[in-house]
Amino acid sequence: MSQVYAARRARLHDQYSAAGSEAALVSRPANVRYLCGDAPPGATLLLGPVQDVLVAPEASSWGPGAGPHPEDLRLLVLSGPDGDPAVAAADLAAADGAESLAVEEHHLTVARHRAVGSAAPRLRLADLGRAVEQLRIVKDDEEISCMRIAGELADQALGELLESILVGRTERHLALELERRLVDHGADGPAFPTVVAAGPHAGRAGHLPTDRRVEEGDFLTICLGADYRGYRCQVGRTFVIGPSPADWQVELYDVVFAAQRAGREALLPGVAYRDVDRVTRQVLDAAGYGEGLETRTGHGVGLEIDEDPRLSPSAMGKLDACVPVTVEPGVHLPGRGGVRIDDTLVVRPEADGGPELLTITTKELLAL
Amino acid sequence: MSQVYAARRARLHDQYSAAGSEAALVSRPANVRYLCGDAPPGATLLLGPVQDVLVAPEASSWGPGAGPHPEDLRLLVLSGPDGDPAVAAADLAAADGAESLAVEEHHLTVARHRAVGSAAPRLRLADLGRAVEQLRIVKDDEEISCMRIAGELADQALGELLESILVGRTERHLALELERRLVDHGADGPAFPTVVAAGPHAGRAGHLPTDRRVEEGDFLTICLGADYRGYRCQVGRTFVIGPSPADWQVELYDVVFAAQRAGREALLPGVAYRDVDRVTRQVLDAAGYGEGLETRTGHGVGLEIDEDPRLSPSAMGKLDACVPVTVEPGVHLPGRGGVRIDDTLVVRPEADGGPELLTITTKELLAL
Numbered sequence: 013m014s015q016v017y018a019a020r021r022a023r024l025h026d027q028y029s030a031a032g033s034e035a036a037l038v039s040r041p042a043n044v045r046y047l048c049g050d051a052p053p054g055a056t057l058l059l060g061p062v063q064d065v066l067v068a069p070e071a072s073s074w075g076p077g078a079g080p081h082p083e084d085l086r087l088l089v090l091s092g093p094d095g096d097p098a099v100a101a102a103d104l105a106a107a108d109g110a111e112s113l114a115v116e117e118h119h120l121t122v123a124r125h126r127a128v129g130s131a132a133p134r135l136r137l138a139d140l141g142r143a144v145e146q147l148r149i150v151k152d153d154e155e156i157s158c159m160r161i162a163g164e165l166a167d168q169a170l171g172e173l174l175e176s177i178l179v180g181r182t183e184r185h186l187a188l189e190l191e192r193r194l195v196d197h198g199a200d201g202p203a204f205p206t207v208v209a210a211g212p213h214a215g216r217a218g219h220l221p222t223d224r225r226v227e228e229g230d231f232l233t234i235c236l237g238a239d240y241r242g243y244r245c246q247v248g249r250t251f252v253i254g255p256s257p258a259d260w261q262v263e264l265y266d267v268v269f270a271a272q273r274a275g276r277e278a279l280l281p282g283v284a285y286r287d288v289d290r291v292t293r294q295v296l297d298a299a300g301y302g303e304g305l306e307t308r309t310g311h312g313v314g315l316e317i318d319e320d321p322r323l324s325p326s327a328m329g330k331l332d333a334c335v336p337v338t339v340e341p342g343v344h345l346p347g348r349g350g351v352r353i354d355d356t357l358v359v360r361p362e363a364d365g366g367p368e369l370l371t372i373t374t375k376e377l378l379a380l
Numbered sequence: 381m382s383q384v385y386a387a388r389r390a391r392l393h394d395q396y397s398a399a400g401s402e403a404a405l406v407s408r409p410a411n412v413r414y415l416c417g418d419a420p421p422g423a424t425l426l427l428g429p430v431q432d433v434l435v436a437p438e439a440s441s442w443g444p445g446a447g448p449h450p451e452d453l454r455l456l457v458l459s460g461p462d463g464d465p466a467v468a469a470a471d472l473a474a475a476d477g478a479e480s481l482a483v484e485e486h487h488l489t490v491a492r493h494r495a496v497g498s499a500a501p502r503l504r505l506a507d508l509g510r511a512v513e514q515l516r517i518v519k520d521d522e523e524i525s526c527m528r529i530a531g532e533l534a535d536q537a538l539g540e541l542l543e544s545i546l547v548g549r550t551e552r553h554l555a556l557e558l559e560r561r562l563v564d565h566g567a568d569g570p571a572f573p574t575v576v577a578a579g580p581h582a583g584r585a586g587h588l589p590t591d592r593r594v595e596e597g598d599f600l601t602i603c604l605g606a607d608y609r610g611y612r613c614q615v616g617r618t619f620v621i622g623p624s625p626a627d628w629q630v631e632l633y634d635v636v637f638a639a640q641r642a643g644r645e646a647l648l649p650g651v652a653y654r655d656v657d658r659v660t661r662q663v664l665d666a667a668g669y670g671e672g673l674e675t676r677t678g679h680g681v682g683l684e685i686d687e688d689p690r691l692s693p694s695a696m697g698k699l700d701a702c703v704p705v706t707v708e709p710g711v712h713l714p715g716r717g718g719v720r721i722d723d724t725l726v727v728r729p730e731a732d733g734g735p736e737l738l739t740i741t742t743k744e745l746l747a748l
Binding site: 070092094115117118119120121122123124125126139184185188189191192195196307326 | 460490675
């Protein structure tokens with residue numbers, strides 16, 4: 013595995029060198045993890061002119077031996093509680109003769125940036141920008157297989173919950189049960205706070221579970237994901253509680269389902285991000301639900317649940333093969349509830365069968 | 381309640397005005413919450429020359445009506461997905477005639493700070509520093525009563541767990557069960573990721589639960605906390621699994637217990653932070669466990685689980701009445717495990733009975 017990380021660091025090295033920096037300091041946690049595997053919390057990675065060093069805060073906060081790290085990377089653990097790994101890394105870069113250092117200005121705070129500059133005043137600080145985030149967009153086979161397992165775990169937890177009695181239980185309870193099941197089956201944890209949204213809450217993105225109990229006649233939206241070895245996925249479904257759905261529920265569900273299918277089918281290499289969003293959105297628009305929609309209908313997913321690319325009307329860029337994204341349109345009618353359907357898929361060429369669905373829970377409208 | 385927030389904002393206003401700024405922009409989430417109550421995720425608070433405005437990102441990500449906010453505060457919700465509330469707030473400050481704006485340089489990233497500067501180029505940006513964090517140190521009665529409830533919830537969850545069979549269950553399972561019980565009893569969630577550390581893991585701070593099963597003869601360290609209306613607490617205990625503890629376990633436990641008691645008893649108004657740390661630490665030192673100790677033995681707690689002050693050898697400052705802190709010494713012996721005992725207490729004058737213990741689970745060494 014350690015060659016994988018070394019290769020990723022080499023690609024990043026080519027980029028910041030071409031942009032005129034001799035060293036780079038990576039501080040955003042998911043970026044550090046991408047470039048060197050599991051790392052202690054708060055660790056900062058220096059790609060230096062002489063050596064690459066993972067600088068970790070004092071050991072007591074994470075326990076010695078916590079983060080396994082590739083053998084080709086030096087690990088420096090700070091001894092005091094007040095040391096900032098970013099500052100220590102900049103010191104090292106300067107000591108190794110670097111005159112310029114690219115840092116993640118979208119992650120470092122103004123105060124840390126100033127501390128880095130003061131510690132190594134002869135170092136010219138530049139902006140690394142979102143270079144690592146860009147590298148992370150296209151996933152390799154190992155990453156995708158982690159995400160495939162994350163998808164299976166989420167499907168499994170959801171499938172089991174649906175076999176139990178739901179009426180009378182609170183959103184909060186159901187969310188906790190789902191998270192317990194995820195971990196029981198081998199997830200490292202939930203990929204994000206589980207959404208359970210009943211009745212008037214259904215269909216709302218990112219709804220935080222409340223004490224609302226599930227009632228007959230409700231729409232019930234559940235959205236969950238697993239974290240497996242750092243990689244995440246997301247599955248969301250909406251159900252009807254009771255023997256049979258009302259007409260308005262069937263009609264609304266069909267519209268969101270059609271929108272979501274349009275988005276999924278658009279996932280091919282070379283398609284513009286905004287076009288995936290457009291085909292999804294226009295189904296909702298045409299059915300009269302264009303008002304109050306969220307500003308995007310999907311997003312990239314991997315080491316973070318919400319990463320590049322964004323599938324929205326203003327997004328720039330085109331899909332590549334091996335890019336995992338969510339497609340997750342939703343409609344929420346204030347006071348009545350609504351429908352959301354989320355899947356995680358990997359973009360694949362048509363010759364390989366088109367998009368690979370990682371979350372296979374049925375999308376038929378189930379009456380539970 | 382809204383007068384409470386208005387009064388806090390007025391105190392902050394006095395501070396940044398005295399420092400020469402006409403307006404302030406508060407972006408750190410716990411600080412925003414402190415100054416205006418529950419706020420939508422990502423919201424930024426402007427204390428302006430003419431009006432105070434809570435600027436929230438687009439509504440779809442939090443649901444309209446999510447964050448209740450005091451009536452005396454204007455709420456501005458951005459319409460697009462790309463808008464940064466900090467930038468919009470700076471715009472407003474400039475439009476209202478401010479020439480200077482204090483921002484939280486320890487929270488704003490370099491990239492956001494630059495965006496704020498570009499959006500309002502005539503605004504002189506200054507540093508608000510940790511002014512809000514300083515205001516947050518001394519708690520009012522309302523805050524302390526939330527923390528008291530958070531302590532009761534954590535004690536309750538822990539007490540119930542101790543009545544069940546522990547041998548053979550994994551750390552991960554026990555942690556999930558504790559978190560479920562917290563929520564069952566009315567917590568808004570765990571205050572931080574629950575620590576369950578068995579056998580060789582016991583005594584380690586911030587240990588993340590693994591698949592290690594609890595075995596006869598283990599030390600078992602459990603550390604958990606509840607979040608109640610945003611306020612947190614922390615309780616940690618170490619148990620022995622089996623009919624009776626070994627001699628080394630009793631001896632180690634007694635030392636950590638004595639250290640923790642010394643720390644608790646030192647919590648009086650006017651005592652230096654570092655002296656609380658010193659009396660705790662010197663018990664461990666004297667018993668020969670001075671090597672490899674953590675660099676602090678406690679910390680402030682409130683809207684965040686780990687906030688000012690820090691109880692460490694290098695900390696500057698003295699305790700005030702009504703400051704809640706943890707006292708949490710621990711010793712970890714590599715390969716064998718160890719002991720941690722954590723409590724949350726509120727500093728009170730001796731005339732009022734001395735420190736108020738919020739987490740009352742017994743600290744006798746229980747053999748389970």
